[in-house]
Amino acid sequence: MSRRQGDAVIDVTELTVRFDDVLALDSVSLSVDAGEFVTVVGPSGCGKTTLLRSVGGLQSPTAGEVRVDGDPPESAQAAGDLGVVFQSHTLFPWKTALENVTFLRELAGRDPDRDRARERLVAAGLGGAVDAYPRELSGGMCQRVAIVRAMHLGASTLLMDEPFGELDELTRYDMAASVLDSWRDSDRTVLFVTHSVPEAVLLGDRVIVMADDPGRIVDRVSVSVPRPREEATMDTPAFADQVADIRRVLRQNRTEDTHPDR
Amino acid sequence: MTAGRLPEWAYPAVTLVGAVVLWAGFVSLFDVPAYLLPHPLAVGRRLAGDPGLYADAAVATTVKVLVGGAAGSLAGFVLGVAVGELPPLWRAVSPYLIAARVLPVVAIAPLLLIYFGTGFATGIAFVALMTLFPMAVSTAAGFRQTPEAALDLAASVDAPRHRVLLSIRLPYAVPDVVGGLRQAATLAVVGSVLAEWFVADSGLGYLILVAAENVRPDVLLAALSVVFLVGFSLYGAVGLLGSRLRRAVA
Numbered sequence A: 001m002s003r004r005q006g007d008a009v010i011d012v013t014e015l016t017v018r019f020d021d022v023l024a025l026d027s028v029s030l031s032v033d034a035g036e037f038v039t040v041v042g043p044s045g046c047g048k049t050t051l052l053r054s055v056g057g058l059q060s061p062t063a064g065e066v067r068v069d070g071d072p073p074e075s076a077q078a079a080g081d082l083g084v085v086f087q088s089h090t091l092f093p094w095k096t097a098l099e100n101v102t103f104l105r106e107l108a109g110r111d112p113d114r115d116r117a118r119e120r121l122v123a124a125g126l127g128g129a130v131d132a133y134p135r136e137l138s139g140g141m142c143q144r145v146a147i148v149r150a151m152h153l154g155a156s157t158l159l160m161d162e163p164f165g166e167l168d169e170l171t172r173y174d175m176a177a178s179v180l181d182s183w184r185d186s187d188r189t190v191l192f193v194t195h196s197v198p199e200a201v202l203l204g205d206r207v208i209v210m211a212d213d214p215g216r217i218v219d220r221v222s223v224s225v226p227r228p229r230e231e232a233t234m235d236t237p238a239f240a241d242q243v244a245d246i247r248r249v250l251r252q253n254r255t256e257d258t259h260p261d262r
Numbered sequence B: 001m002t003a004g005r006l007p008e009w010a011y012p013a014v015t016l017v018g019a020v021v022l023w024a025g026f027v028s029l030f031d032v033p034a035y036l037l038p039h040p041l042a043v044g045r046r047l048a049g050d051p052g053l054y055a056d057a058a059v060a061t062t063v064k065v066l067v068g069g070a071a072g073s074l075a076g077f078v079l080g081v082a083v084g085e086l087p088p089l090w091r092a093v094s095p096y097l098i099a100a101r102v103l104p105v106v107a108i109a110p111l112l113l114i115y116f117g118t119g120f121a122t123g124i125a126f127v128a129l130m131t132l133f134p135m136a137v138s139t140a141a142g143f144r145q146t147p148e149a150a151l152d153l154a155a156s157v158d159a160p161r162h163r164v165l166l167s168i169r170l171p172y173a174v175p176d177v178v179g180g181l182r183q184a185a186t187l188a189v190v191g192s193v194l195a196e197w198f199v200a201d202s203g204l205g206y207l208i209l210v211a212a213e214n215v216r217p218d219v220l221l222a223a224l225s226v227v228f229l230v231g232f233s234l235y236g237a238v239g240l241l242g243s244r245l246r247r248a249v250a
């Protein structure tokens, strides 16, 4: 499938998702262009995961519509064109790291391409873990395997739900850098959920800021910090300003009894 | 082997020897009459005196255990997979599957006698019924163990249903299925002996029945020790199979 820069790959229109008495998403609209890297920040429980699951076709809307490449997400699922990284790593305990990486392609009906999978693991600094089982790996390593697995699927749209949640500060940055690298080298579209405002600014072309109760979008910020962005970028005043702006928005929309992380 | 550590099998062996020694000591010390509790050596002599009798009975019982247990476990597994895969079916039958554990299967025995007569088939059917329900409940529970996120991952690539069943849900169900098999193994032995009481044609249960009617505790205990051996071997075999299966998916 050839896509031009500027085409909307993800189109969310007035999406509402209600769980019993919780309004997880209240009429959320969002459009993500081909090749765009969009990050989503917001306090715990504001519906970030629900938004991502809806885009992935894993959560059906109460009202509104989600389209991926112009069709319902189920079409993208069937085409193996959605790579999802979940908040918990979801590796299968009876499979090695390598087998976990190739398994998703097999589930999608594709050739597992073990050689390429091995290369990807090595490139992600997991060379020593290729044949290890998840129980032999740290939580952070498992999460990295899960990211490699989503990359290996070869989908052009990546949905990532706090993929760095379990990583320590330094590894977090390394993984962010490698996600950025592989995004730049492909024409992937990324929707990336995080708790961390600096991470959202470091990675995103745009940052979607959400608030809870009900879950909604309260701001959309175009990140003006130029690319390539590196570790040192985070020390620049421009970067600090954008982080501060977003934090201000989060604080203004904070409900009395909840506190946004970081 | 590390110095000072006994091999794993030695611990239960010590218990067994200890129990037999206590039994012998108790009988000798208090001069317990043989018609109440015979000396272990008397029981041993009984076994050694007519090994063919006990071997034949053990074979008859074991065949019921294996055939009935395999049929019941397999049927229970299939039923468990079906209700685990189809939530409406689970909702429809789960109250009865669970109620079936409360209902003593023995209560169905007279019905089986009417349907299958007083032969081999009744014993098999009884053992199968004993094992079917726990196996079905355990299997169904196992198929509900799959983490939601694993199913989401499969759904995100629209994985075919049979792949999800075989490559994801089945492995996650293995610990529960193994648990069900363990229960089935124990119940199959209980079921065989019970069936031999009310069918009264062959096997260790029949031998126990006859021994009791003739007040022969030595024969009864000899048969009982063979039941113990059969049950123990079966449980061990299933345990071994179970840990292999579990290791494959751990």
Ligand SMILES: Nc1ncnc2c1ncn2[C@@H]1O[C@H](COP(=O)(O)OP(=O)(O)OP(=O)(O)O)[C@@H](O)[C@H]1O
Residues within 6 Å of the ligand: A019, A020, A022, A023, A024, A042, A043, A044, A045, A046, A047, A048, A049, A050, A051, A087, A215
């Ligand atoms: N399956 C569900 N059933 C009922 N309520 C749900 C369900 N999933 C989410 N919710 C509720 O919807 C709201 C949004 O949840 P969601 O998981 O999308 O938040 P989140 O922003 O991802 O939070 P976090 O940062 O903690 O991961 C929460 O109040 C949550 O309790």
Ligand SMILES: [Mg+2]
Residues within 6 Å of the ligand: A048, A049, A050, A087, A161
């Ligand atoms: Mg979440």
